[in-house]
Amino acid sequence: MPNTILQRLLSVFIVSFCSFLAQTKAQNTYGFEWIKTDQPYLKIKLVKEGVYRINASDIPAWTGFNPQKFQLFKDGLEQPIFVSGEGDGVFGSGDFIEFYGAPNDGKLDTEMFRSAAEQAQVFKSLFSDTAVYFLTVLPNSSSVSPLRFLPYTDADYSNYTPEPQLEFVQEIVPQEDYYYGAFIPTEQKYYLSEYGAAEGMMSALIGQSQSKSYTFQTPNKAASSSAQVEIKIIGASDFFVPNPTLPNHHVRIYILPDGINPTLLVDSTFRGYGERLFKRTVNANLLGATTVFRVEVVNDIAVGSDFIGVSYIQLSYQANNQNLANQASFYLPKTLVAAKTLLQISNYTGASPVLYDVSLNRRVLPLKSGNQLQALLPYNAAKSKLILHESSQVFAPVSISAHQFVAPSEFANYQ
Numbered sequence: 471m472p473n474t475i476l477q478r479l480l481s482v483f484i485v486s487f488c489s490f491l492a493q494t495k496a497q498n499t500y501g502f503e504w505i506k507t508d509q510p511y512l513k514i515k516l517v518k519e520g521v522y523r524i525n526a527s528d529i530p531a532w533t534g535f536n537p538q539k540f541q542l543f544k545d546g547l548e549q550p551i552f553v554s555g556e557g558d559g560v561f562g563s564g565d566f567i568e569f570y571g572a573p574n575d576g577k578l579d580t581e582m583f584r585s586a587a588e589q590a591q592v593f594k595s596l597f598s599d600t601a602v603y604f605l606t607v608l609p610n611s612s613s614v615s616p617l618r619f620l621p622y623t624d625a626d627y628s629n630y631t632p633e634p635q636l637e638f639v640q641e642i643v644p645q646e647d648y649y650y651g652a653f654i655p656t657e658q659k660y661y662l663s664e665y666g667a668a669e670g671m672m673s674a675l676i677g678q679s680q681s682k683s684y685t686f687q688t689p690n691k692a693a694s695s696s697a698q699v700e701i702k703i704i705g706a707s708d709f710f711v712p713n714p715t716l717p718n719h720h721v722r723i724y725i726l727p728d729g730i731n732p733t734l735l736v737d738s739t740f741r742g743y744g745e746r747l748f749k750r751t752v753n754a755n756l757l758g759a760t761t762v763f764r765v766e767v768v769n770d771i772a773v774g775s776d777f778i779g780v781s782y783i784q785l786s787y788q789a790n791n792q793n794l795a796n797q798a799s800f801y802l803p804k805t806l807v808a809a810k811t812l813l814q815i816s817n818y819t820g821a822s823p824v825l826y827d828v829s830l831n832r833r834v835l836p837l838k839s840g841n842q843l844q845a846l847l848p849y850n851a852a853k854s855k856l857i858l859h860e861s862s863q864v865f866a867p868v869s870i871s872a873h874q875f876v877a878p879s880e881f882a883n884y885q
């Protein structure tokens with residue numbers, strides 16, 4: 471074999487072997503690498519979305535630590551925090567930590583399903599809405615830079631035109647009945663122990679000639695805009711119809727601005743168990759100050775029973791820049807290309823607003839002028855998710871407790 475071919479084969483082998491090693495190394499992450507058994511932790515529980523504050527006085531045992539080394543985790547992923555007064559390296563009187571918290575959702579449940587596509591929704595967990603955050607402190611010798619919400623203090627408001635609209639995204643995810651999926655047809659009903667086929671919580675069953683209504687708060691809709699609706703329905707019966715091409719479900723879904731004047735959004739027949747997803751774009755004139763969705767099972771197909779459930783309804787709509795509730799969570803579409811983006815809210819009645827951009831990890835102190843609120847953010851082409859809260863009405867966690875992780879031992883019995 472000529473020497474060059476041998477060299478080429480050898481180099482191919484070395485390259486393959488190295489990439490094999492790299493893959494092996496990459497596969498050896500287990501998701502708990504964030505846990506350091508030599509660091510102290512605080513276990514922080516919360517159940518609603520918003521900005522949370524932990525004062526130095528809430529955690530006196532931590533006032534001896536360097537706040538520049540504080541680091542927050544949720545579900546194994548580092549979360550940004552804002553630490554007021556960390557510049558002096560002392561977590562002292564008046565200093566505090568702020569972070570954006572969100573309840574536990576269904577994303578950690580996904581791995582239990584046979585496939586991710588079989589999980590009907592990830593808005594709510596099958597087990598708990600309590601999210602657990604872990605605050606730790608890195609050693610002073612650590613070279614890691616913990617994630618921070620950086621202050622954004624630009625104030626040249628007059629150089630920018632305000633973004634005309636805000637976007638609100640809301641979900642209603644009924645948690646009334648458990649849907650087990652299709653059963654194995656034997657003398658008795660048997661269900662697989664695996665999670666699959668849209669298994670999980672949904673609305674109570676809706677039967678023939680019955681309906682259920684779901685109401686969204688949709689104040690300050692922007693005229694001439696459109697809204698996006700996503701509705702997932704679960705077929706929860708499979709009445710025997712000999713002709714396999716005929717349906718055994720008939721569902722209609724109406725939208726009712728302020729609960730009146732229904733407009734038909736969905737009229738669908740289908741067959742069997744499992745989920746059906748309907749997506750619609752609707753004109754803003756179909757939204758009111760509240761917007762109702764009515765889901766009906768129509769009794770006009772030749773079946774003895776027809777049961778469905780509602781998995782979720784998601785509504786995204788555009789609002790004009792009117793007053794916002796404390797801890798309002800919304801998106802800011804960046805329709806105006808500029809160096810910065812101006813958020814302007816009229817009729818803002820609070821006294822000391824604080825704005826978080828949780829997409830760009832920024833914390834902004836808006837300007838209040840009468841009832842007008844202005845805040846500048848760095849521009850980027852993507853939508854930003856924003857949370858606006860009143861400083862005096864910041865959230866406190868449900869509980870904070872000290873936690874020490876232990877290194878697992880191969881000799882210990884953990885049963």
Ligand SMILES: [Ca+2]
Nearest residue numbers: 555558560562
């Ligand atoms: Ca300090």
